[in-house]
Amino acid sequence: MTDPLFLEDAYRQTGPAVVSEVTAEGGIVLDQSLFYATSGGQPGDSGRLVWDSGETVIATTVKGADGAIVLMPEDGAVRPAAGTEVTQQIDWDRRFGHMRVHTALHLLSVVIPLPVTGG
Numbered sequence: 001m002t003d004p005l006f007l008e009d010a011y012r013q014t015g016p017a018v019v020s021e022v023t024a025e026g027g028i029v030l031d032q033s034l035f036y037a038t039s040g041g042q043p044g045d046s047g048r049l050v051w052d053s054g055e056t057v058i059a060t061t062v063k064g065a066d067g068a069i070v071l072m073p074e075d076g077a078v079r080p081a082a083g084t085e086v087t088q089q090i091d092w093d094r095r096f097g098h099m100r101v102h103t104a105l106h107l108l109s110v111v112i113p114l115p116v117t118g119g
Helices: 092-111
Strands: 014-022 028-030 047-051 054-063 069-073 085-090
Touching: 085 092
Parallel strands: none
Antiparallel strands: 014 028, 014 085, 028 069, 047 054, 047 085, 054 069
16 A cells, blocks of 8 residues: 555655555556545646656556555656655646646535536
8 A cells, every 4th residue: 555645745746755566557656655646537646756777757647456556657668666765756737736626626516506526
């Protein structure tokens, strides 16, 4: 299971982690994650992972088995091996935009007298 750091501080933009696993599909699972996984109609975070000998661009983030948060790199990206210490860097502009739209949709669902199943 990945510790979801974004639940403690949704405004945190960078932080350390250790790669727990690289999935058969090429996803990267960290021991703790600032990256929010696609859920409830809200897109997953994107950003970067940086480590001593490289970096990779994260295209999106999805939910995995048993509470894992899986970071999906761009096609052809280099992946750090399990056990590698990395620095997480989320795409803050994208995250903040999603946060604002998410809040606005909640407000609209109160104002508009129609059933809302998603935005």
